[in-house]
Amino acid sequence: MKGRSALRDVVISAIALVVVLAIPLLHRSPAFEDFIIRLSAMALFATSLNLLVGNTGMVSFGHGMFYGFSAYAFALMMQMTDLSLLVAALLAVIITTFAALCVGAICVRLSTDYFAFITLAVQMLFYSVIISWQSLTGGDQGLRGGIPRREIFGFELSSQLHLYQFCAIVAVLGLLALRHITASPFGQTLRMIRDNADRASFLGVVLWRARLWAFTIAGAFAGLGGVLAALFVSGAYPELADWPNSGQAIFAVMLGGINSFLGPVLGAAMLLALNDVVNRFTEYYGLVLGIVILAFALGLRRGVLDFLKFAFPGRAK
Amino acid sequence: MDLTALGACLTTSACVVTQTTSGLIVGMLLFLVAAGLTLIFGVLRIVNFAHGTFYMLGGYVAYSTLGVTDSYTLAVLSGALAMALFGVLFERALISRVYGSNVLMQLLICYAVVLIFDDLVKIVWGPEFHAMGMPPAFQVPPLFIAGGVVPPFYAVLIGIAALIAIALGLGLSLTRFGKTVRAAAINPQMVSALGVNTTLLFAIVFAVGGALAGLAGALAAPVRSLSPGMGFSILIESFIVTVIGGMGSIAGALVSALVIGMVRGFGTIGFPQFTDGLIYIVMIIILLLRPQGLFGRPT
Helix, strand or coil: CCCCCHHHHHHHHHHHHHHHHHHHHHCCCHHHHHHHHHHHHHHHHHHHHHHHHHHHCCCCCCCHHHHHHHHHHHHHHHHHCCCCHHHHHHHHHHHHHHHHHHHHHHHCCCCHHHHHHHHHHHHHHHHHHHHHCHHHHCHHHCECCCCCCCEECCEECCCHHHHHHHHHHHHHHHHHHHHHHHHCHHHHHHHHHHHCHHHHHHCCCCHHHHHHHHHHHHHHHHHHHHHHHHHHHCCECHHHHCHHHHHHHHHHHHHHCCCCCCHHHHHHHHHHHHHHHHHHHCCCHHHHHHHHHHHHHHHHCCCHHHHHHHHCCCCCC | CCHHHHHHHHHCHHHHHHHHHHHHHHHHHHHHHHHHHHHHHHHHCCCCCCHHHHHHHHHHHHHHHHHHHCCHHHHHHHHHHHHHHHHHHHHHHCHHHHCCCCHHHHHHHHHHHHHHHHHHHHHHHCCCCECCCCCHHHCCCCEEECCEEECHHHHHHHHHHHHHHHHHHHHHHHCHHHHHHHHHHHCHHHHHHCCCCHHHHHHHHHHHHHHHHHHHHHHHCCCCCECCCHHHHHHHHHHHHHHHHCCCCHHHHHHHHHHHHHHHHHHHHHCCCCHHHHHHHHHHHHHHHCCCCCCCCCC
């Protein structure tokens, strides 16, 4: 595999960012801006999950817990303290990273299936804590009352345009960082573990340590996505940490393709777009989504980008 | 958290009997669903995330049959039979296409089925809750055992589920077919090489699993209300039961279903807000200490 040029990645993301930031200057569309804001949170969430699923071969069913944890941590700090948005966001991500380290320390030693179950169980435990600790989290009503002091680096986040710009920048920077990690020797090690854990172990890779790092990093970026989600919904809701949300991330990863870096981003965009379009025409969203998923699982048998690689092998590497 | 209430309950026989009965009901229904789940996993290594849908459809089919025939026996039988058929169709049309492929693909297909049928149920039966009501023969004053309230219908339900548990256990350990199933759980290639039609075997296993879940749904319909999405919660719980008991172990499913039932029965008094949390804590501890579950074979 030839070395990835980090410069190329930076150029591509800079172009993407410029395009996204230029669109509102030409045409304002609240629906589109909403979509990009939600997509930036979801894209970080799904891509971070793919660091585990696609790169390391660790299927986590509980990734939503870090998304929700960070959203709650951020929203609570903004409501209960006088910290600025930047400090609260950074602290939320750091706390979430630490939480991921702790959860990972318990979970990563278990083999594939059991790893999936225990991450699900820990997530559901966290969800029950949110539901039952009403005095802190507002229980099943969620954390309401909005997020005050929405101002960072001159962005006035109560304006939709500023929130749009801010989310786009954060998401692109976050994805670039994840891209860098994926392409690094550490990322290569993770793929080696995925392909043949025994051999990686023989070569001197300490499996649990590499997996724990991957789990912690993935949790950190899911936390970053959670902060964006909290900004978008102006609070935090238990649904963010519930298991269907983890399921959404898994589908985004699967729909887009687990072996392509941008697969989860595409998958998240497809899922959100499908959601918006279908909800406009019918209340039976699940029926349509189910049929689409079946078509993918039985027809393509892989995500879109992976399918393109498979169908046009010459161009992909 | 209300430990004094729990203590008070544990020292009065009336409360113990009432809560034990409700725990047994939860546990036995859960066992019926989890037994199918664990059987399917044991033989096919498929985690059937659509199992809750079988349970839900079983309840709805029973509800409609009752409306047409006015017979509870027929309602329960039709729920079970319809789900046996549905299980076979599901296995042949969808799951058999992804044998041996990625776990995520199986998960995806099952989840698609869950989504589709939740909405189909909404279209056919409407989004509102349905109540089936108890059979008229059981609309009598409850029994009082040691001061605790035990509706006769509950006692019958527990009895039926216990009978099925025994039949399933004996069938698996004594009959020729049961032995083949257990052999296939250990080494399907060898069983196939010895001339057993494993395609048929797999379909039958799905039929049995489906029938058990449909039966549970039909039996539960008079005591719980029917709603689209009722499959979700039972799925998660029966999933926990199979993990705690050991994936593939019927005995394990029975023991852990009863444990979970009791935690539910008494947990609602001691920890009304955190009963679910208790169950997840139990699951995490078991997974850490004994990942293969209480009765599971180490892999």
